[in-house]
Amino acid sequence: MPTAQLSNGIHLAYDDHVGRGGHDDPDIDPAVPLVLVHGHPFDRSLWHPQVAALAGTHRVITFDLRGYGDSAAPSTPPVTDFGDFARDLEALLDHLGVARCALGGVSMGGQIAMDAYARFPERIAGLLLADTSPAVDTEAGKAFRRETAERLLAEGMKGYADEVLHKMAAAYNPEAAAHVLRMMLAAPPQGAAAALRARADRPDYSQVLPKVTVPSLVVVGRDDTYTPVADAEAMHAAIPDSRLTVIERAAHLPNLERPEEFNAAVRDWLARLT
Template structure:
């Protein structure tokens, strides 16, 4: 599992799964959410690696990108800056870029910063809007709680909002990732996320094929949020995954992957 020392001094652990022997092949780069790691994308790696070059990585402060990643994120844009530095490190000029939940917000932030390097957008179970004042306060309170108590109580409470109880294998994977997360990295991300900008003005400016996916039973980012993003994006398709909550890529990988495959086929 390689680790890249980026131009900004941050170390990120990543996996670079080779595609076909074709220099024109477009890499698929996938961004996980909070408080997970790159193993969130295991079903997509299994489905697409070989046919496509697939890159997954642990965000700063998560997974194996923790020990040498000082300082923690202070600004939400740090995540997109890290992503761009990783693309530089891997000598990737353009990619198809996808993210789920917080990862989707990072993807939107990345498109606002370096749109010319992005050939397609995948936004799964995410929202472009800023937090309300109450939402910001809740994220800060949760960050304080993680630092004081660790991850277990939080992980137990939110588990079945992340992955529905009728998807037990996915829920078990999600629980393992949350328990393994470092409180410092998760707390720093929550505080930065509370102050993220509004990405709604970005969506109408997106000029590349986009895919919006949402679990039918997602209560964090409900179907109505996905429909609004789909309506705002000039060239998008919407896929609602039945019997899935906030992480349909794990809960219903076959349906999720079918939607991703159709999206990839639309990207020049």
């Protein structure tokens, strides 16, 4: 498990999957690595089905966000601004020598991807937005995130995880739900709470979407109640060069719940980038 000390002083754990032959493998497209950003409160293992399916033909980079997974080092301060996540991502790209990438994220990870596009669009060759939303929270939503942050610090992750599990992964996808529960229970409360507070104050990305000039893919689970199909349709309508994939029998994490359908859509999107 590589861990990078980035130019901004932050330590991030990551995996750089480059196929059996390494960076010189002739079967790997080296031009546009695929970088995947997990959501809250997960870790990079969220992307295991995509790594397994895509790393034979593409360089795939996954990492733990600051405060999550193996990036929750005591020496690494938690985020205080939502933009910290995108700044960490840019520093990781610098560390790995990646000039340009295909960038994807799910849920909060999708919002980080939008934030990254707003900050350094020249480094993004394609955008994948899964089960996410560009809009800011309502005042009630902001208050709920802050209250949840305090609850996680006081009680830990279990009560919260038990309450939201059925929304993250539908009950008819038990293997995915078990994976999701493991990630949530392993999430450090301090990192998760810091992310919730920062996310409550994130900017509105609605004005970013019409400016996206790269091939984009919007994906949503048919049964997602956090970011429903209507939200995905609105994002698809706002992004000039985008395609929409609605995945049946999936809730908030279709990449885990229905990986074959999700991976097929991602492969089609990656083919458009070449």
